[in-house]
Amino acid sequence: MKLSTNGLVLASDAVVDLHTHTVYSDGTWLPDQLIAYAASEQFGLIAISDHDRVNTLVSLQQLALEKHFPVLVAVEMSASWKGEPVDVLCYGFDPENNALDAVAQDVARRQRENTLEVYENLRRKGYAFSEAELPDEIAAILDMPSSGHPFALVALLTKHGYGGAVSPGKILKEAGCDYATTGIASVVDAAHKSGAAALIAHPGRGGGFLCFDADLLDELRREVPIDGLEVYYPAHTPEQIEMYQAYAQKHGLLMSSGSDSHGPDKKPIPYQAQLSRSLLERIGVQVA
Numbered sequence: 615m616k617l618s619t620n621g622l623v624l625a626s627d628a629v630v631d632l633h634t635h636t637v638y639s640d641g642t643w644l645p646d647q648l649i650a651y652a653a654s655e656q657f658g659l660i661a662i663s664d665h666d667r668v669n670t671l672v673s674l675q676q677l678a679l680e681k682h683f684p685v686l687v688a689v690e691m692s693a694s695w696k697g698e699p700v701d702v703l704c705y706g707f708d709p710e711n712n713a714l715d716a717v718a719q720d721v722a723r724r725q726r727e728n729t730l731e732v733y734e735n736l737r738r739k740g741y742a743f744s745e746a747e748l749p750d751e752i753a754a755i756l757d758m759p760s761s762g763h764p765f766a767l768v769a770l771l772t773k774h775g776y777g778g779a780v781s782p783g784k785i786l787k788e789a790g791c792d793y794a795t796t797g798i799a800s801v802v803d804a805a806h807k808s809g810a811a812a813l814i815a816h817p818g819r820g821g822g823f824l825c826f827d828a829d830l831l832d833e834l835r836r837e838v839p840i841d842g843l844e845v846y847y848p849a850h851t852p853e854q855i856e857m858y859q860a861y862a863q864k865h866g867l868l869m870s871s872g873s874d875s876h877g878p879d880k881k882p883i884p885y886q887a888q889l890s891r892s893l894l895e896r897i898g899v900q901v902a
Contacts, residue, residue: 615710618678618685619659623900626891628658629884632686633703633815633844633872638674639664639690640761642877645677652882653683659899660882661686661872663703665761666718671709686899689714690815691805692721692761694795695834698824701815702798703844703870704805706897712808717796724794725760732767735789743774764791799838806839811896813842813870818854828861835865841896842868846889868893 624630635641636648643651645662652660662674668689678685687709691702704714733752737743743751755766764786771782805812814834817826824830834840845858846869862869870893871885887894891901 615672615675616679617687617709618675618683619687619899622659622684622898623902624658624887624894625902626886626888628887628901629655630657630659630661630871630887630890630894631873631875631882631885632659632661632688632705632870632890632893633663633690633847634660634875634882635664635690636662637759638662638667638670639759640765640876642879643875645674646681647878648875648882649678649681649683649685651878653681655882655884657882657884658887659684659686659894661688661705663688663690663872665690665701665759666692666721667759668709668712668715668718675709686897689718691717691801692793692795693798693801695798695824695838699793699795699822700798700824702801702805702840703813703815703872704801704808704810705813705870705893707805707808707810712810713804714801714808714810717801717804721794721796722760725763726756728790728792728794729755729763729767732786732789732791736771736785739789741771741774741776741785743770760794764793767791798834798840802838802840811841811868811893813844813868813893814840815844815872816847816849816874817843817858818851819847819849821849828857831861840867842870842893844872845869846871846885848873848883862892868896 636643768782873883
């Protein structure tokens with residue numbers, strides 16, 4: 615299909631954000647709302663990288679073409695390494711024919727199975743929910759994008775008055791709640807089979823995600839042919855940014871920049887295109 619980024623040329627100081635989310639995963643932006651905001655703020659390009667959603671990319675490209683605003687084909691895949699979550703941003707592939715969709719669909723299936731299992735475990739443990747609401751409540755959660763299921767289960771417990779002395783998060787963990795992920799090697803392999811570039815998302819974020827230093831990056835790269843790093847990210851310290859930038863330059867890795875915006879309360883960040891020149895030019899976007 616025709617892509618909204620075909621033939622795109624950006625000035626080096628054009629502003630881009632290569633990491634945003636919509637209601638297609640766990641964001642609150644409507645896709646047309648996000649595009650309208652980016653256009654109004656004179657962004658040159660954004661990437662909508664919804665978690666484990668590849669089956670929405672065709673419609674996103676159609677919308678971008680209708681709005682005459684370039685949106686990069688992208689997805690953030692829920693991966694893991696050494697038993698820890700390591701999200702992978704995949705950029706620049708055919709939204710209609712790729713190997714990533716099967717991986718994403720498998721993650722969604724496993725997350726739905728976990729959600730249903732947790733729900734039944736909660737009931738067996740004595741957590742009481744209104745019988746009249748039971749079928750509708752679980753069906754509504756299962757119909758959500760899979761990345762939002764744990765948050766929806768927290769909201770369900772809170773709605774029914776649970777989470778006082780014991781937090782909803784701890785209750786859910788004891789009931790077996792988990793995030794479905796795929797081994798990072800399989801994600802990167804699927805990305806490369808799709809012609810995509812695969813970058814580690816927010817490598818220094820921490821907060822439940824593996825926090826990479828140079829030694830861990832070396833170890834990962836010996837096992838998995840990762841293409842690059844999301845160097846510029848709002849939670850990264852100046853020291854981390856400097857370290858990741860130097861590491862990427864030393865090893866010839868691609869660099870990206872993204873806000874991880876999930877909604878109007880955390881808006882996209884206007885990063886200059888030159889910061890992500892290596893990635894953009896790798897996937898066919900020229901930076902003049």
